[in-house]
Amino acid sequence: MNNKRKAVIERKTTETRISLKINLDGRGSFSIHTPIGFLNHMLNLFARHGLFDLTLKARGDLDVDIHHTNEDVGIVLGLAIKKALADKQGIRRFGFASVPIDEALVEVSLDLSGRPYSKLTVHSPQSIVHSKEYSLNYLKQFLRALAVNAGLTLHIEIISGEDLHHIIEAVFKALARALREAVSIDPRIKGILSTKGSL
Numbered sequence: 001m002n003n004k005r006k007a008v009i010e011r012k013t014t015e016t017r018i019s020l021k022i023n024l025d026g027r028g029s030f031s032i033h034t035p036i037g038f039l040n041h042m043l044n045l046f047a048r049h050g051l052f053d054l055t056l057k058a059r060g061d062l063d064v065d066i067h068h069t070n071e072d073v074g075i076v077l078g079l080a081i082k083k084a085l086a087d088k089q090g091i092r093r094f095g096f097a098s099v100p101i102d103e104a105l106v107e108v109s110l111d112l113s114g115r116p117y118s119k120l121t122v123h124s125p126q127s128i129v130h131s132k133e134y135s136l137n138y139l140k141q142f143l144r145a146l147a148v149n150a151g152l153t154l155h156i157e158i159i160s161g162e163d164l165h166h167i168i169e170a171v172f173k174a175l176a177r178a179l180r181e182a183v184s185i186d187p188r189i190k191g192i193l194s195t196k197g198s199l
Contacts, residue, residue: 091186
């Protein structure tokens with residue numbers, strides 16, 4: 001296994017300051033500190049279920065709202081994944097996961113294609129009990145930022161669910177497990193898994 005698939009990204013704007021370290025071949029250890037408690041919890045789950053070692057420190061203008069910090073964390077995480085993958089030699093490329101949490105069921109399909117795209121489909125939006133701490137809109141913003149900056153084609157389907165915490169938790173766990181599959185090395189793959197020879 002390639003033990004050098006690591007990246008460090010730092011990003012400073014007038015709205016946020018973020019530093020992130022990732023090891024794609026880790027054991028799921030994490031140290032996550034952002035001013036958004038719910039996002040911290042979700043990224044802890046992401047690291048653990050993806051078996052990624054993840055260290056993140058973020059500050060942002062929460063006196064406005066969580067939008068800038070939430071989106072910028074997605075940007076930095078995407079950039080770090082892209083950098084850690086480097087030339088994508090030997091990776092499986094595609095990943096899929098289906099994760100249930102009580103009444104919630106989420107499926108994630110993704111491709112490390114280099115073609116950014118993010119789609120979140122909610123099959124029964126009228127049944128969801130919304131939360132004040134984190135919304136589906138914030139989730140969409142985070143996922144879009146991640147996909148664009150990682151070069152990821154990402155499809156997420158919320159099959160069922162009523163409790164938004166359960167739904168978003170299932171999204172992050174499924175995303176982690178699908179990404180873990182996609183970045184994993186298959187010794188049978190020589191070079192890039194594409195007939196074009198590049199991703």
